[in-house]
Amino acid sequence: MTPTTRPPVPDAELLRLDHQVCFSLHAASRAFGSVYRDALKDLGLTYPQYLVMLVLWEHGSQPVKAIGEQLRLDSGTLSPLLKRLEAAGLVRRERSTEDERSVTIHLTADGDDLREQALPVPRRMLAATGLTIDELRTLRGLLGRVTSALDEA
Amino acid sequence: MTPTTRPPVPDAELLRLDHQVCFSLHAASRAFGSVYRDALKDLGLTYPQYLVMLVLWEHGSQPVKAIGEQLRLDSGTLSPLLKRLEAAGLVRRERSTEDERSVTIHLTADGDDLREQALPVPRRMLAATGLTIDELRTLRGLLGRVTSALDEA
DNA sequence: AGCGATTTAGTTGTGCGCAACTGAGTTGCT
DNA sequence: AGCAACTCAGTTGCGCACAACTAAATCGCT
Numbered sequence: 001m002t003p004t005t006r007p008p009v010p011d012a013e014l015l016r017l018d019h020q021v022c023f024s025l026h027a028a029s030r031a032f033g034s035v036y037r038d039a040l041k042d043l044g045l046t047y048p049q050y051l052v053m054l055v056l057w058e059h060g061s062q063p064v065k066a067i068g069e070q071l072r073l074d075s076g077t078l079s080p081l082l083k084r085l086e087a088a089g090l091v092r093r094e095r096s097t098e099d100e101r102s103v104t105i106h107l108t109a110d111g112d113d114l115r116e117q118a119l120p121v122p123r124r125m126l127a128a129t130g131l132t133i134d135e136l137r138t139l140r141g142l143l144g145r146v147t148s149a150l151d152e153a
Numbered sequence: 154m155t156p157t158t159r160p161p162v163p164d165a166e167l168l169r170l171d172h173q174v175c176f177s178l179h180a181a182s183r184a185f186g187s188v189y190r191d192a193l194k195d196l197g198l199t200y201p202q203y204l205v206m207l208v209l210w211e212h213g214s215q216p217v218k219a220i221g222e223q224l225r226l227d228s229g230t231l232s233p234l235l236k237r238l239e240a241a242g243l244v245r246r247e248r249s250t251e252d253e254r255s256v257t258i259h260l261t262a263d264g265d266d267l268r269e270q271a272l273p274v275p276r277r278m279l280a281a282t283g284l285t286i287d288e289l290r291t292l293r294g295l296l297g298r299v300t301s302a303l304d305e306a
Numbered sequence: 307a308g309c310g311a312t313t314t315a316g317t318t319g320t321g322c323g324c325a326a327c328t329g330a331g332t333t334g335c336t
Numbered sequence: 337a338g339c340a341a342c343t344c345a346g347t348t349g350c351g352c353a354c355a356a357c358t359a360a361a362t363c364g365c366t
Contacts, residue, residue, distance in 0.1 A: 130302030
């Protein structure tokens with residue numbers, strides 16, 4: 001639309017907006033990380049470790065690859081992270097018998113028990129954001145679209 | 154509102170929503186990082202280094218502390234990052250004479266020249282997000298509010 | 307059956323992010 | 337003036353993220 005006329009928003013503002021959005025995202029992500037760090041320190045988990053545990057709590061034992069797809073993480077990140085979860089006694093690694101390339105991650109009893117302790121965490125986080133439900137939904141929607149679009153490029 | 158009645162959104166959905174928002178944020182931030190990495194590799198800058206250069210391009214020479222406040226980064230992150238920028242010849246460090254605790258960061262001629270090369274980057278990023286101007290503004294607003302709220306906690 | 311391409315996890319190396327700490331310099335209080 | 341509290345930059349140590357690579361297993365094609 002308006003192909004031959006000036007865009008309604010001047011270039012300079014577009015550029016500033018881009019920087020602000022990217023920077024806001026960066027800052028917001030780190031702010032979340034900081035609050036999660038605090039909420040999770042009693043559990044002895046980092047935020048990425050918590051994400052892995054969530055996947056296991058929700059869907060049960062899974063190969064490394066499946067976890068990586070859900071969290072958008074590769075083996076270079078997951079392998080050492082899972083090693084630390086194993087060292088903490090929360091998780092067990094088992095090489096698959098029918099496909100020996102694959103390693104399945106299982107929860108240990110301790111890992112399963114930890115779920116109980118983790119239950120209040122999301123509510124605490126939710127409150128800390130200070131957003132309404134509708135705003136959260138809008139945010140989630142926009143972020144999802146951005147991520148999909150960026151993954152194309 | 155509706156103080157004694159059931160909330161209109163069930164608990165379970167709240168929790169899922171929180172996870173989705175936090176996770177989306179994490180994923181979106183990394184997706185941005187990935188596209189920036191690509192857009193910036195010709196300049197030899199990482200995304201955080203680019204953010205520091207933006208601050209210097211826009212506001213000129215500044216002490217480390219001021220840069221950290223604008224980018225929400227501490228000296229543990231900035232000191233080595235600035236060292237790398239200095240090693241790349243983009244930046245010069247100068248201990249302040251009137252307050253010898255403070256180190257002022259100056260752009261070198263090369264660092265100033267790089268601005269020219271960086272000009273097309275934001276437009277490219279903007280296009281890659283696939284969002285409209287209004288959506289970007291909404292996103293920026295929500296992210297800013299989340300970050301402020303989280304910084305309180 | 308044989309062999310090249312692909313898949314899966316893991317390793318290595320670099321940089322970011324942050325907590326905890328250090329050390330030099332400054333400020334404020336008495 | 338003197339000294340405790342604070343400020344600022346830097347260092348150390350750990351974990352995450354990712355590119356590039358390796359090694360082993362599987363798949364697919366002929």
